[in-house]
Structure formats: structure tokens, C-alpha cells
Amino acid sequence: MARTTGSDGEKTEAAIREAALDLIARLGFEAMSMRQLAASVGVQPAALYRYFTTKEALLHALMLEHMERLIASWGEARPARGSDKEKPAGRLAKFVENHIRFHLARRNATHVSNLELRSLSSERLEQILALRSQYEGELRSILTDGQREGVFQIDDVALTAMAIIQMITGVIVWFRPELRLSEDEVAANYHTMTMRLVGAEA
Amino acid sequence: MARTTGSDGEKTEAAIREAALDLIARLGFEAMSMRQLAASVGVQPAALYRYFTTKEALLHALMLEHMERLIASWGEARPARGSDKEKPAGRLAKFVENHIRFHLARRNATHVSNLELRSLSSERLEQILALRSQYEGELRSILTDGQREGVFQIDDVALTAMAIIQMITGVIVWFRPELRLSEDEVAANYHTMTMRLVGAEA
DNA sequence: GTATTAATAAAACGAACGTTCAATTAATTC
DNA sequence: GAATTAATTGAACGTTCGTTTTATTAATAC
Structure with a gap:
């Protein structure tokens, strides 16, 4: 056999990506074999x-x-x-909410991106880390602005940014959609904790 | 050849454990081969x-x-x-400080314990998760006590406990001893942030 | 100093791995 | 409808993997 009826490159690539995210999130990148992935895609x-x-x-x-x-x-x-929401407090609120919702909607991809960095070659690793640093820079600039304007109380911007990122990304480790809390409640909770963390007025 | 002069079971096992922590932390459990480990131990x-x-x-x-x-x-x-430190605020302070210092002193083991859980069989996984839950229970009980006594402002104890654990464990992801901040400064910073997070008075 | 036990080496097992190559068929173009 | 391109199969490659078995030597006990 060879080319199969109805085969389509775009669809196949999308199917590979999705199956790979699922397998890597469950088994880990090194533990997933290309044969497993192929079988999961049906190819x-x-x-x-x-x-x-x-x-x-x-x-x-x-x-x-x-x-x-x-x-x-x-x-x-x-x-x-x-x-009105361009002030630091509003920007921080939006940042946290967007982060929580984005990651909850893409648990597999988040696990892969957070846990498998060491399987990348140094060149590819650098590229991913650069993007990550760019994203984290957005948070740092919000914190810096809030500190300058006196609405946040922050001892160390870089350290606080890392603490917040770790805290809000960690939601995917424990949150299960079928449980007690809704996504909205979780987002609201993390928002409150973040605002307290930076010493912002309620 | 066979048994080597000076060989000692206890020392060999300790050497295996240490080398394994180092290799797994660097390469990942699946990526580390037993041959690599043996070579690293010199066996x-x-x-x-x-x-x-x-x-x-x-x-x-x-x-x-x-x-x-x-x-x-x-x-x-x-x-x-x-x-005096038996009050919730004092216990929380101690918990955070101990957690930070313990994990900074054992970065390799922490990485292994946090990143390689999926390589365990379900039986062994359950045992480790039970211990983890036991430890996290200590934090939850501190938060519950503080909430009951009115010294903490917490919306959801379980969620807050997870957020704090994620935040303070995350220190090993970015902290490098050779950099800007000392271990004491880092510990003090996380303490301040945690107290603010739970709405405790300064 | 002999007997026993502890610690290791050396070699090999089958299985699984990532990847490549040539052949084959479906879809598309003219 | 012939020519071209896209998509895939089937088979195979050399390598590496975790693990086992057997033999051998060092340390220990009597």
C-alpha cells in the first residue's frame, strides 16, 4: 500500500501534533516512541x-x-x-486571568512546554527560553510600573515575577475540571491572591 | 576481574544515589541509561x-x-x-522558611521528585503521592487554623495551599546561588510574599 | 589459614529505539 | 487521460536499551 484515500497533509500534521501533545504529557517525551505516536495517529x-x-x-x-x-x-x-484598565492593577488582573484561562485550556501543551525543555538541543532551547523571557518581561514591566506609581509594594520585581508565574502556572498541576471549583472561581481566586501578593489595595 | 579492593556496599549505594540524582536532574529519568549511571559511579x-x-x-x-x-x-x-511561634503566623513563617531552605539545599532531588512522577508504576506513585499529601496537609492545617482565628484572610484553603506550595517550590527553577540574591534574602522575600498572600498583618 | 560471604566484572540476551529508503498509490495539473 | 506531485506504506539499518547469568576476587568470620 501507499497513499491512502482522503489523506491530507495539513490534517495529518495537525493530528500528529495533537496526539504528540497527549502522549508526551502522559508519558514524557523520552518515554514516548515514534512508533507509539504513529499508532496513535493511525499511520x-x-x-x-x-x-x-x-x-x-x-x-x-x-x-x-x-x-x-x-x-x-x-x-x-x-x-x-x-x-481605565491600563493602570498597573488592571493590567495585572488581565495578565493573571489570561494566563490562567490560557493554560487551563491547553494543559497538555503546558505540561510539555514546562517539563520537557531539557530534551531540546541548546540552540532550540535558547529560542524557546527567549520567547518565555519575552512573555515574563510583560509581567515584570507591569510590576515595575505599579511599583513606580506606588500602587504595588514589591521588594524585588524579578523575584516577584517568578513567584507569580510559578504560582499561576501551577494551577494545571492540581486543577481538575470535574471537581469542586469552576474555572471562573479559580481565576477569581488567583486574581485575589496575586493582588494581595503585590500589596495592592482591594 | 571481580570484587575490587576497597569496595564497600554502603558507599557504592550512596554513590549510585548521588550520581543518579545528578544525571536524572540533568537529563531526565528516561533519558538516563543504566550504562551512563554505572560509568558515572565508576562501576x-x-x-x-x-x-x-x-x-x-x-x-x-x-x-x-x-x-x-x-x-x-x-x-x-x-x-x-x-x-510564641505556635500561632498560625509563626508556623506559616517557619513552614515557608524550612521549605525554601530544604529545597535549595537539594535541588537535584527536588527536580527528580517533581518532574519524574510519571515514570513510577501506579503502586509506587500512590505511595509517593500519599507522602506528598501528608506534607501538604501540614500547610493546610496551618491555613485552616489561621482562618478560624481570623488572622488569615483565605477564600479557599486547599487552593491557597496549592498556590503557596507551587510558588515556594518554584524557587529552584530560577534561583542560582552565584547570582544577585543570597539564600537569606530569597527566604525573607518568599516569607513576605506568603504573608501578604494569606492576608496576614505585617 | 580455611570457609564463607560480599562486591564486582565480563559477556551476553532479546527487545525496542530513531531513522532511512525504495516502492506504491491517490490527488492534482494540464 | 497522461504527467506530475503529494502522501503513505513496508521493510530494513545499525544502535542502544534494561536486565540476567556466570565467574571471579576481596573482605570477613572462625
Whole structure:
């Protein structure tokens, strides 16, 4: 056999990406074999190599897409200039809310991006870390502005930014949609905790 | 050749554990081979199996030791009954400080325990998770007490406990001892942030 | 100093791994 | 409807993996 009826490159690549996110999130990147992935997609192992030159290139593509979407998501959610919510407190609120919702909607991709960095070559790792640093820079600038304007009480901006990022990303470790709290409640809770954390007025 | 001069089971096992923590933290559990580990210890691969029946049993032993030490560490650091620091605020302060210092002193073991859980069989996983839950229960009980006494302002104890754990464990992701801040400064910073987070008076 | 036990080496097992290559068929273009 | 391109299969490659078995030597006990 060879090409199958109805086969479509775009759809196959999308299916590979989705199946890979699921398998890597569950088993880990090193533990997932290309044969497993192919079987999950319903394709022979060799077919994967039409879309990704190596296993590592696949991982890199997944992380790149995740980071670019995250940054784009914040670009759209960020309050417009001149609006009332352009003040530091409003920007921070939006940042936390967008972050929580984005990550809850993409648990697999988040797990992959957070847990599998060490499987990247140094060159690819640097690119992903640069994007991550760009995103975190947005938070740092919010904190810096709030500190300058006297609405936040922050000892160390860089440390506080890391603490907030760790705290709000950690939601995917324990949150299960079928449980007690709704996504809205969780987002509201993290918002409150973040505002207290930076010493902002309620 | 066979038994080497000066060989000692206890020392060899300790050397295996230390080398394994280092390799797994750097490469990941699945990516580390038993041959690599043996070479790092300075021993033949077969020798490893005198101390650990399987690769997974080795991982489990490392995590078990880490969790038991963590719980023991808190058992020693916890304020004595009747002391001034037995109040919720004092207990929380001690909990955060002990957690930060313990994890900074054992970065490799922390990385292994946090990142490699999915490589455990379900039976072994349950045991580790039970210990983890026991430790987190200590934090939850501090928060509950503070909430009851009205010294903490907390919307949801379980959620807040997870947020704090994620935040303070995250220190090992970014902190580098050679950089800007000292361990004392970092611990003090996390203490301040935690107190604000739970709405405690300064 | 002999017997026993502890600690390791050396070699090998089958299985699984990532990846490549040639052949084959479906879809598209003209 | 012939020529071209896109998508995939099937088979195979050399390598590495976790683990086991057997033999051998060092340390210990009597």
C-alpha cells in the first residue's frame, strides 16, 4: 500500500501534533516512541518524518507553537492604551486571568512546554527560553510600573515575577475540571491572591 | 576481574544515589541509561542491580528518601507547642522558611521528585503521592487554623495551599546561588510574599 | 589459614529505539 | 487521460536499551 484515500497533509500534521501533545504529557517525551505516536495517529512510523525531520524537531515545533500562541493571547487580552484598565492593577488582573484561562485550556501543551525543555538541543532551547523571557518581561514591566506609581509594594520585581508565574502556572498541576471549583472561581481566586501578593489595595 | 579492593556496599549505594540524582536532574529519568549511571559511579552496569532491582525501583527509592527527609525536616523545624511561634503566623513563617531552605539545599532531588512522577508504576506513585499529601496537609492545617482565628484572610484553603506550595517550590527553577540574591534574602522575600498572600498583618 | 560471604566484572540476551529508503498509490495539473 | 506531485506504506539499518547469568576476587568470620 501507499497513499491512502482522503489523506491530507495539513490534517495529518495537525493530528500528529495533537496526539504528540497527549502522549508526551502522559508519558514524557523520552518515554514516548515514534512508533507509539504513529499508532496513535493511525499511520506508519515513516509517515511522521514527512512532517518533522526528527523527534526533537517535533518537540520543538510543539513548544514553539505553544509559546507563540501564549504571547499572541496576551497581545489580544492586554488592555488598550488610555482605557481605565491600563493602570498597573488592571493590567495585572488581565495578565493573571489570561494566563490562567490560557493554560487551563491547553494543559497538555503546558505540561510539555514546562517539563520537557531539557530534551531540546541548546540552540532550540535558547529560542524557546527567549520567547518565555519575552512573555515574563510583560509581567515584570507591569510590576515595575505599579511599583513606580506606588500602587504595588514589591521588594524585588524579578523575584516577584517568578513567584507569580510559578504560582499561576501551577494551577494545571492540581486543577481538575470535574471537581469542586469552576474555572471562573479559580481565576477569581488567583486574581485575589496575586493582588494581595503585590500589596495592592482591594 | 571481580570484587575490587576497597569496595564497600554502603558507599557504592550512596554513590549510585548521588550520581543518579545528578544525571536524572540533568537529563531526565528516561533519558538516563543504566550504562551512563554505572560509568558515572565508576562501576559496571551489572553492579547497579545488586542495590536496585530495576531502574524504576531506583527512581522510587530516590523519591521516597526525598519525601521522608522533607517530612522529617518539617518535624524538626516545626515550632514547639506553647511557644510564641505556635500561632498560625509563626508556623506559616517557619513552614515557608524550612521549605525554601530544604529545597535549595537539594535541588537535584527536588527536580527528580517533581518532574519524574510519571515514570513510577501506579503502586509506587500512590505511595509517593500519599507522602506528598501528608506534607501538604501540614500547610493546610496551618491555613485552616489561621482562618478560624481570623488572622488569615483565605477564600479557599486547599487552593491557597496549592498556590503557596507551587510558588515556594518554584524557587529552584530560577534561583542560582552565584547570582544577585543570597539564600537569606530569597527566604525573607518568599516569607513576605506568603504573608501578604494569606492576608496576614505585617 | 580455611570457609564463607560480599562486591564486582565480563559477556551476553532479546527487545525496542530513531531513522532511512525504495516502492506504491491517490490527488492534482494540464 | 497522461504527467506530475503529494502522501503513505513496508521493510530494513545499525544502535542502544534494561536486565540476567556466570565467574571471579576481596573482605570477613572462625
